[in-house]
Amino acid sequence: MQKNVTIDINGQPHRQAVEPRLLLVHFLREVAGLTGTHIGCETSLCGACTVLLDGRAVKSCTVLAVQADGRSVTTVEGLAQGDKLHALQEGFWEEHGLQCGFCTPGMLMCSHDLLANHPTPTSADIREAINGNVCRCTGYQNIVNAVKNASRKMAKRVSARAGAR
């Protein structure tokens, strides 16, 4: 029996009748057409499918779409503002935080949750935050550098905004 769900994705409501067994990641990719969220292991080990659910990082391969009914989801497509990359995306660009790019959407969303709660994380904090995300290219060091880069940029922008007031 299908269920009607309404999920706010990157600020846009998506209403659809779905089978209760549909996974959130499949809703995002196949119903909403947002293929930035990757399916890696589908067993909640690799973290490639990480999105924000009401602001907190979750593995969307192990969440049912019906569990997200009435809630808001942010995917990697929701980070950039038009042509302007998010500070985290800039950080990954500048510090070579990716090679093949498969894990990157999950790494970005996990790091987003981290920086929202800990704006100035240490390397150990960053490594703890991404411990549920697997990267087979970088060896992680450049990802840690990228998150630090983003953290510095975001701090500068906050203080610039404060100065402008």
Next chain:
Amino acid sequence: MRPFEYVSPTTKAQAVSLLGASWGGTEILAGGTDLLALMKDDIVSPKRLVNIKNIRDLRGISSSPQGLRMGALTTLADLADDAGIKKNYPALAEAAIEAASPQIRNMATLAGNLCQRPRCWYFRNGFGLLPKDETGNELVADGDNRYHAILGNEGPAKFVSPSTIVPVLIAYEAKIRLEGPKGKRELPLEKFFVIPKSENEREHDLGPNEIVTEVVVPPVPNAKIAHYEIRQKDVFDWPLAVAAVALKMQGSNVESARIVMGYVAPVPWMSPEAEQALTAQPLDQETAQKAAEAAVKDAKPLSHNEYKVQLARVAVKRAILKAASGGAA
């Protein structure tokens, strides 16, 4: 994943009435981090999923002079981040952080952690909780049992109890509250876990139509409490041995102790032998070692897991020494 009916009650009574009187037909969904994995692999195939996340009474953390109350739906992230828990029950916050990756901590609930199914690879691959071959031989005893039980493994159950926060909750003398068609009941947490003797039983004393409503912990005892896990790698891995200890002191000697091991038996394993060994003793390397020896004295390793006896011994010793030096980091 097979199709199922999805229902979202908003009261405890509704939830109970939607559950089946026997195991198999219905399952309770909270965070779903364990259940959805089992459903994807066809290990459980419920006809109906009862989502309890919309039941307000099951939420929240509150502290009072009577102690700490944690609703069933409290997430592991809540346990790790709550200021009161971090201050008064630091070993619990630490165990919650170590229990899973951040994304899983954001979804997984306390009740789900207590009711999660064993990690035994025979169970997870569809051979059942008490796996046997067609002639009745136990698969685990004859097979690859490197991660299985070293204590309490005389019966057909050879898996290990999977929660890493249960040992520390038991050390804190936690009680679990349940609600079912016959009303409410409360159990010391250690009594909630049972060793199943047949495939129709589960590894906890929750009726098929009961729900966990909350966990309560008495006021912080004047005790030294610590938790220690041994894992193959530093992050995000199932442990090989876990120990939690609570030591009530009288002067510099131990007045009484609670010593609980995880990942060594089909239930969280309390060790009266180790507790006895520490009673009326000072805390030092030598007494910690003696208690650790006592904790594994009755261990009966299987064909491939003798190494776990040493790991359990070390976990108990290090948990005691960690508690002695001030507990959670």
